Amino acid sequence: MTKHLKQPEQKQLTHLVERYLGLESMEVTEELLELCGAHLDARALPFLRQRLKEEGTQIPLLQQRGYIRMREKSEQLVASLEPLIAALSQGGQRTEEGRV
Numbered sequence: 001m002t003k004h005l006k007q008p009e010q011k012q013l014t015h016l017v018e019r020y021l022g023l024e025s026m027e028v029t030e031e032l033l034e035l036c037g038a039h040l041d042a043r044a045l046p047f048l049r050q051r052l053k054e055e056g057t058q059i060p061l062l063q064q065r066g067y068i069r070m071r072e073k074s075e076q077l078v079a080s081l082e083p084l085i086a087a088l089s090q091g092g093q094r095t096e097e098g099r100v
Helices: 007-023 026-036 042-065 068-098
Strands: none
Touching: 007 068, 026 042, 042 068
């Protein structure tokens, strides 16, 4: 993750990343690895925000079609992405502040 995070923040971010990747498809995980290597950091934010938008858009459509399990997975992804994006955004801000 980010080298500038304190130990508790690093552990929390690691947990958020693991939770998110556990729900995501291999295709998306591979794309993230290509973007960031073995560490998920602020470089992944545009991609993660796009995934959040995609999954959030899917939820009502899946509900409408009666695809309950697929809707639940999309909801889990959204619930996982939101804190992950927030944590990575905060880490990126700290990194930029440190470069002043």
